[in-house]
Amino acid sequence: DTGVSQDPRHKITKRGQNVTFRCDPISEHNRLYWYRQTLGQGPEFLTYFQNEAQLEKSRLLSDRFSAERPKGSFSTLEIQRTEQGDSAMYLCASSLATGNTIYFGEGSWLTVV
Amino acid sequence: DAKTTQPTSMDCAEGRAANLPCNHSTISGNEYVYWYRQIHSQGPQYIIHGLKNNETNEMASLIITEDRKSSTLILPHATLRDTAVYYCIVTDSWGKLQFGAGTQVVVTP
Helix, strand or coil: CCCCEEECCEEEECCCCCEEEEEECCCCCCEEEEEEECCCCCCEEEEEEECCEEEEECCCCCCCEEEECCCCCCEEEEECCCCHHHCEEEEEEEECCCCCCCEECCCEEEEEC | CCCCECCCEEEEECCCCEEEEEECCCCCCCCEEEEEEECCCCCCEEEEEECCCCEECCCCEEEECCCCCEEEEEECCCCHHHCEEEEEEEECCCCCCCCCCCEEEEEEC
8 A cells, every 4th residue: 555654543542641643655755744633623734844844833733742754754743741632533644745636644543531 | 714615514316426516715816626525534535626627537527617716526426435524625736735614425325
């Protein structure tokens, strides 16, 4: 499968714990995006990278959230001190460059209990 | 706020064409119209996009009005697997997508 890959697909964690999600974009896609989606809502933009540079962060990305793309390939999204409000599906997407179609992964579901 | 307006829901009979409308009256000249769909619990799936001209691919057709203030996504022969939320998105070329609530399409036998 050459699509966007996300891991883990499901994560249940206790409030206050840290969690990390990994995203492997489509090969050679230099842009990588993170979105968040809560039940009944459309996806919301969080941040994006061009190669290893993080070029924009949404105000939704609080200080407890950090995203990295150290070598311009895979990316990680870490949430520290999780809260119940962080429960959502975290979507990763990638594209070749500006003006090109964005392709999404299957998402990583987070449940904070 | 999303730049598009879509009906909340619509039903379609299996085998018939599904015509999904979208209003984007404030679209600017360099903005594209994108359509994605999301089947329950899966990531959004790209369907089609266009700027001015009508477009067709193996999944659907996109009809954009001449003034570009509205568009229609056409699924020519709806199947049960087309049941999903369909999102119409207007975006400039750099590609950040702002999703609205979309249209819940239910295809019935």
